[in-house]
Amino acid sequence: MACAMTRIAAIMLCVLIAVWAISYRFTARDVQPPADPFLSEMLSDKAEARHYDRAAPDVLIRFPADHGAHESFRHEWWYFTGNLRTRDDREFGYQLTFFRFAHPRKPDIENAWNNSQTWLGHLAVSDIASGRFHTDQELSRQSLGLAGVEATPFRVWLHGWSATDFGHMDENGLSLELFAEGDGFGIDLEVRSAGPPVLQGENGYSPKSHSGTPASHYYSYPAMTTSGQIQIGGMSHDVAGSTWMDREWSSGILQPGQSGWDWFALRLDDGSRIMAFQIRQEEGEPYRHAVLIRPDSRKQHIEVVAMKPVRRWRSPATGIEYPIGWELEFSAPDGSISIAVESLMPDQEVDLMFRYYEGAVGLTGLYGNLGISGRGYMEMTGYR
16 A cells, blocks of 8 residues: 555565575575565565564554654555556556564674665556556665665665655645665656645554554655656656555464455545545455545545456466455445456566566446546455
8 A cells, every 4th residue: 555555474584584695685586486475475464474563543643753664563565556647648557565573683694784764666668658667676675874774854765666755844744755776677756745645544543453453653645746757668758647656564463263454545537535445354355444535635434335356357477366356345424435446457466576466457437427437546455
């Protein structure tokens, strides 16, 4: 989320541990998805999550320390999504995510591979002109320097993939180089925050239900100027645009009866940003939350009036139907906001270790009586 979200845990971890127990030389491509490979299941508030710390409303987020790992929590991520263009107006979207998952350490094995932390990386590039969606992944235990994170200077890495501070980090900002190479495509980008981090929810405590729990600790850099290269099929494209970075950690986002979420990170052409999500209930009304971030980084909570899917697409690979067109309505202190959100290309389903939809979107609408437009990203989980 990027919120993100706000996104099989026992099944997946058993699969990963079993594979790594055989040989650490297996790559992500050697591992088959588990029987129920959904991001929403991975991040559910199941019984095993209760062995880990829980997000608490009285915990203050501190920088730069909280750029680093929180290993007493079950999972967290460093999530980058962006909308980029070349000089001749060819458009791309990208996602680079580093997931950390905690799991029990084998008590009777003493070697460097017996580690309680697992890392998974997802890389995706949407080539809007061609309609092609490129994805790949990496995975590793946090052993022998193969994966990890450092808060100062900031660096998160997984094999050859990384997000690395290049010397301009302070308590209010980040300047990072993002590098990742997949199968026939890759990114090499510089991203610089245009303002301080935005603490989502209440001072970084983000509830995920009407009852207030479960919850996560959550902050964002919603306006990171971006430049660099995207490589596809041996061709390098110089690009520029904007990136949204989400940081979130918890020990369970979904509780029983919640089926998944829809998350939107929207960049309006006037420089404002909107983050909105709903967590769907199997029965009853979804839990919804939205925030408007002004160009000067001021944050305002806005009421979600409606989140209505209006167009759907069925994945030919998995048979899952996703809503890829939405009508969103919000009530802000200075007027109503109506936005039509549309995926820039239908096929942006991430079908790797687990499945979800993460895609570049366009938007048009009204803010009061003024027309608005822009770009952004949406994430959808739990559809089957």
